[in-house]
Amino acid sequence: MEEKYSSKKAEKKWQEFWESEGLFRASENAEAPKFYCLEMFPYPSGRIHMGHVRNYVIGDVIARYKRMRGFNVLHPMGWDAFGLPAENAAIKHGLHPSKWTHENIDYMRGQLKKLGLGYDWQREVATCEPDYYKWNQWFFLKMLERGLAYKKMSSVNWCPSCETVLANEQVLDGLCWRCDSTVAPKELEQWFFKITDYAEELLSGLDSLNNWPERVVAMQRNWIGRSEGVEVDFHVHNSDHKIRIFTTRQDTLYGATFVSIAKQHPIVSGLIRDNKIIKEIESLSDDPLKKEGVFTGLYAVNPLTGDRLPVWAANFVLMEYGTGAVMAVPAHDQRDFEFAKKYDISIKIVVAPENKEDGPISQAFEDDGILVNSAQFSGLPSSEARKKIADYIEQNGFGKKVVNYKLRDWGISRQRYWGTPIPVIYCNTCGVVPVPENELPVLLPEDLMVTGKGTSPLAGAESFVKTTCPVCKGIARRETDTMDTFVDSSWYFIRYCSPKAGDKPVDSKAVDYWMSVDQYIGGIEHAVLHLLYSRFFTKVIRDLGLIKVNEPFERLLTQGMVIKDGAKMSKSKGNVVDPDSMLDKYGADTLRLFCLFAAPPEKDLEWSDKGVEGAYRFLNRAWGLLYKNRDKLQAANNSNSLNSADVSSLLRKTHQTIKKVTKSIESDYHFNTAIAALMELVNETMTSDLSTPEHIEALRFSIKNMILLLAPFAPHITEEMWREIGEQGSIFNEKWPIWDEEAAKEEEIELVIQINGKVKGKAMIPAGCDDEAIQERAFSDSKIREYIGNKTLKKVIIIKGRLVNIVI
RNA sequence: GCCGGAGUGGCGGAAUUGGUAGACGCAAGGGACUUAAAAUCCCUCGGGGUUUAUCUCUGUGCCGGUUCGAGUCCGGCCUCCGGCACCA
Numbered sequence A: 001m002e003e004k005y006s007s008k009k010a011e012k013k014w015q016e017f018w019e020s021e022g023l024f025r026a027s028e029n030a031e032a033p034k035f036y037c038l039e040m041f042p043y044p045s046g047r048i049h050m051g052h053v054r055n056y057v058i059g060d061v062i063a064r065y066k067r068m069r070g071f072n073v074l075h076p077m078g079w080d081a082f083g084l085p086a087e088n089a090a091i092k093h094g095l096h097p098s099k100w101t102h103e104n105i106d107y108m109r110g111q112l113k114k115l116g117l118g119y120d121w122q123r124e125v126a127t128c129e130p131d132y133y134k135w136n137q138w139f140f141l142k143m144l145e146r147g148l149a150y151k152k153m154s155s156v157n158w159c160p161s162c163e164t165v166l167a168n169e170q171v172l173d174g175l176c177w178r179c180d181s182t183v184a185p186k187e188l189e190q191w192f193f194k195i196t197d198y199a200e201e202l203l204s205g206l207d208s209l210n211n212w213p214e215r216v217v218a219m220q221r222n223w224i225g226r227s228e229g230v231e232v233d234f235h236v237h238n239s240d241h242k243i244r245i246f247t248t249r250q251d252t253l254y255g256a257t258f259v260s261i262a263k264q265h266p267i268v269s270g271l272i273r274d275n276k277i278i279k280e281i282e283s284l285s286d287d288p289l290k291k292e293g294v295f296t297g298l299y300a301v302n303p304l305t306g307d308r309l310p311v312w313a314a315n316f317v318l319m320e321y322g323t324g325a326v327m328a329v330p331a332h333d334q335r336d337f338e339f340a341k342k343y344d345i346s347i348k349i350v351v352a353p354e355n356k357e358d359g360p361i362s363q364a365f366e367d368d369g370i371l372v373n374s375a376q377f378s379g380l381p382s383s384e385a386r387k388k389i390a391d392y393i394e395q396n397g398f399g400k401k402v403v404n405y406k407l408r409d410w411g412i413s414r415q416r417y418w419g420t421p422i423p424v425i426y427c428n429t430c431g432v433v434p435v436p437e438n439e440l441p442v443l444l445p446e447d448l449m450v451t452g453k454g455t456s457p458l459a460g461a462e463s464f465v466k467t468t469c470p471v472c473k474g475i476a477r478r479e480t481d482t483m484d485t486f487v488d489s490s491w492y493f494i495r496y497c498s499p500k501a502g503d504k505p506v507d508s509k510a511v512d513y514w515m516s517v518d519q520y521i522g523g524i525e526h527a528v529l530h531l532l533y534s535r536f537f538t539k540v541i542r543d544l545g546l547i548k549v550n551e552p553f554e555r556l557l558t559q560g561m562v563i564k565d566g567a568k569m570s571k572s573k574g575n576v577v578d579p580d581s582m583l584d585k586y587g588a589d590t591l592r593l594f595c596l597f598a599a600p601p602e603k604d605l606e607w608s609d610k611g612v613e614g615a616y617r618f619l620n621r622a623w624g625l626l627y628k629n630r631d632k633l634q635a636a637n638n639s640n641s642l643n644s645a646d647v648s649s650l651l652r653k654t655h656q657t658i659k660k661v662t663k664s665i666e667s668d669y670h671f672n673t674a675i676a677a678l679m680e681l682v683n684e685t686m687t688s689d690l691s692t693p694e695h696i697e698a699l700r701f702s703i704k705n706m707i708l709l710l711a712p713f714a715p716h717i718t719e720e721m722w723r724e725i726g727e728q729g730s731i732f733n734e735k736w737p738i739w740d741e742e743a744a745k746e747e748e749i750e751l752v753i754q755i756n757g758k759v760k761g762k763a764m765i766p767a768g769c770d771d772e773a774i775q776e777r778a779f780s781d782s783k784i785r786e787y788i789g790n791k792t793l794k795k796v797i798i799i800k801g802r803l804v805n806i807v808i
Numbered sequence B: 001g002c003c004g005g006a007g008u009g010g011c012g013g014a015a016u017u018g019g020u021a022g023a024c025g026c027a028a029g030g031g032a033c034u035u036a037a038a039a040u041c042c043c044u045c046g047g048g049g050u051u052u053a054u055c056u057c058u059g060u061g062c063c064g065g066u067u068c069g070a071g072u073c074c075g076g077c078c079u080c081c082g083g084c085a086c087c088a
Helices: A007-021 A050-068 A082-092 A096-114 A131-143 A195-208 A214-224 A250-254 A266-271 A275-282 A333-341 A380-396 A509-513 A529-543 A579-586 A586-598 A609-628 A628-633 A649-668 A671-686 A693-710 A715-724 A771-780 A782-786
Strands: A034-039 A070-072 A149-157 A164-166 A184-193 A228-235 A242-246 A258-261 A295-302 A308-314 A326-329 A400-402 A424-427 A429-432 A466-468 A475-478 A518-525 A556-559 A562-566 A748-755 A758-765 A795-799 A803-807
Touching: A007 A096, A007 A586, A007 A715, A034 A050, A034 A748, A050 A070, A050 A518, A050 A556, A050 A562, A050 A579, A050 A586, A082 A096, A096 A266, A096 A579, A131 A149, A131 A429, A131 A529, A195 A214, A195 A529, A214 A529, A228 A250, A228 A380, A242 A250, A242 A258, A242 A400, A250 A380, A258 A295, A258 A333, A266 A275, A266 A295, A266 A308, A266 A758, A275 A295, A295 A333, A308 A333, A326 A333, A380 A424, A380 A693, A579 A586, A586 A609, A586 A715, A609 A671, A609 A693, A609 A715, A628 A693, A649 A671, A649 A693, A649 A795, A671 A693, A693 A715, A748 A771, A748 A782, A758 A771, A758 A782, A771 A782, A771 A803
Parallel strands: A034 A070, A034 A518, A242 A326, A258 A308, A518 A556, A748 A803
Antiparallel strands: A149 A164, A149 A184, A228 A242, A228 A295, A228 A400, A258 A326, A295 A308, A424 A429, A424 A475, A466 A475, A748 A758, A795 A803
16 A cells, blocks of 8 residues: 555546446446436536536535435436537637537546546537437427427617627627627517416426425526416507506506506507607617606596596506506506606505505505595405406406416527527428428538628528428528527436437437436526526427426536635636646545535535645545554454444444434535544544554444545545455445444433523533433532522423533 | 525634534644654634633624523514516
8 A cells, every 4th residue: 555645546547447347327227216416517618617626526426425325326417519609719710610619528528537527428418419409400390380489570689890690698788799889689580489388387386396496496486477467458549449458456447547558569650640759759768767758649548437548658668578558557656656757647546555644645655455546446455456356357348367477488599600500491482391300400511610790600501591492392491590509408408318319309218217307406597597498398398298207307406606715716807726737736536525525515615725735635634544554454354243332432433424424415415514524533533542453443444434435525535445445346336334323322421511501510421311310410510509509499401411401 | 676595713614403602624823753844743723801720701793582591483673695677
């Protein structure tokens, strides 16, 4: 045995060993219960960063731990390989996106292997490969068939100087990131997925996600934004037209004093004849903080009161939500109140607070109260009035009850090259024609150089665009937009179950076995979009009959950021720590251990070079413990069944450590406390008594279990140690140790003696003392007697095994 | 504004869910080894006080409350961080 552990030699050796043994290759045939452990796959940007390291190390610990607990573990990895940076690199360096991406993947795969992450690399997927994106296209066609994919006009960010569409993240303060021109909206026809069809299920499904962080569930709930209300038709005075409004506050209908409509409301161009007014409406401010409006000259009739209300175009009314028109109740809506004050519109109070006070109001009363001035509904509390008025509206044909969502349909068209081509053909005679299934994939042409000009790069590739119509065989052209990369990542976890499936996106036997993901781990930044889209896709794929699960991710862990000097690591801040240099200096086990020890996984992790040193020291101490005792360890009886009646303190400590480490992992993956417990065990083992053969046997027991418990965290050094203490085979084929509750119990406990809740003394007593003995011991303490003096005892509280509190 | 989450030593963080606050690590100070340094090992380490002790007071953002006992539970604030933000 070497005196000093060499991470360089050992890590390479064991990584090759695991690979050659196929240790992490998963198959659905095993008898053991399955466990699907997944981390969010990375974008192949070039090199992994500390955020990846943390994410993947957490996943690896869970996967290795579950394996030792006897689970059949699936732990795959792949690449979210389509996306904008590849195109930017192409423009900047003249490197083809495909070449750039593949080179990055190769380098980063090497980095992940050097971290000792145990993946089943045979299941690796890269979303830019045709055998993956083919299925994006296939899903698209299925959704098109079912009316879940459709086309509509929608706005994009357009840079007039670069003549190109910009992604949201390329627009900085309204300016183009590259040339600083003012970005203007441009209307294009684009493809959408009808996620709103699943709004209700996506919302109700949140209730079943009990193992998701509450805040993620809250964010999704908020994003879906369900609200119940009514739609009511207001007839336009002297016209056949009507304006349909949406409100959740039908209890305030009697207090409406005007109607507000969005700038883009169809009535503006449809009914207003005065061009001056139209111009004014068009020039309304886009600043959401300024309340601005224009009187349209129209009046609308409140069907409940018959009142003629002026119709205003207002800049704060959204066309995309509800009906694009609202009844305005200034007395009970703060926005309407400010608007009415500004334009001198009347205010009518219809809800009175419980402790009613008369007179002019200085702001809107938005709470519930008792209805007044509301015909037959006066006197009802708001909540009841909402029900009664909604019924009344429906019964009289004024409108209907509706549910609205803030959730919008998912726009998937991207005017980009490096993505999945949308499998649609445009024919002058047949119109929009889906590409036939048997012609998939529609390959992304590789002989194309991205220049950063024009709407869609593919539009310039004539050989791609020109095609024949699958229906009439006439000349036709292909769709040149590609799909949002969120499509790629919305089902990759399903593909991992059967990554080579050829005639279907998934092999149903495999997905039925593996899905759903038991543990998903990734950054909080995906709380809404990625996780919501994945839930949507899962439900769509279920409805296609390919899988059975309703939800993709059983349990979700959102790990915190890695920060340094109080800020997220970033090139611009110059506070980046490169994983490669850490691997080189300390090795993978040290880096892993530090990431796990410095903070619990869900919290931000403050990087500390000194902390890394500490992790390094600990591993070397553990190694040194073996080295120091190498002869004794070889000679010692290899027994797991030491007589528990004769337990030494070291045996007890070992059982306690097994318990502590196991519980820390099981309860909430608090690896930091698990590692702390292992440090305690090593510290104690270091100084343990070795005077008898039993003691040496206990030493071996302690060290052996320490190695097993440390294995998921520091896999290389523990494999090495496992051999050094004379064991055979990979430690990851060993069973996780089990503690003996009896052996873990302390023989003696420290009894805390309190007077009136304050600690006044301590005494060692045998564990398991009854109340009487405890009390007796407490009162025999001379100092305690002194405290009590001749005061009267009011009460004595005894907590077994802990403390006694004497109240005087 | 609304919704989440968090405030504990010089620092990262523990605390069996109401029972010894500060585990473990980092930093700092002292010591051993060494010609010296590094590495390693040992000791001290929330704050105040004094009679330096097996002492005492105080201490988990602030103010109250419940309790024999509160970092933990309840009520009211303050601060910070995240998300949404005219969604009618």
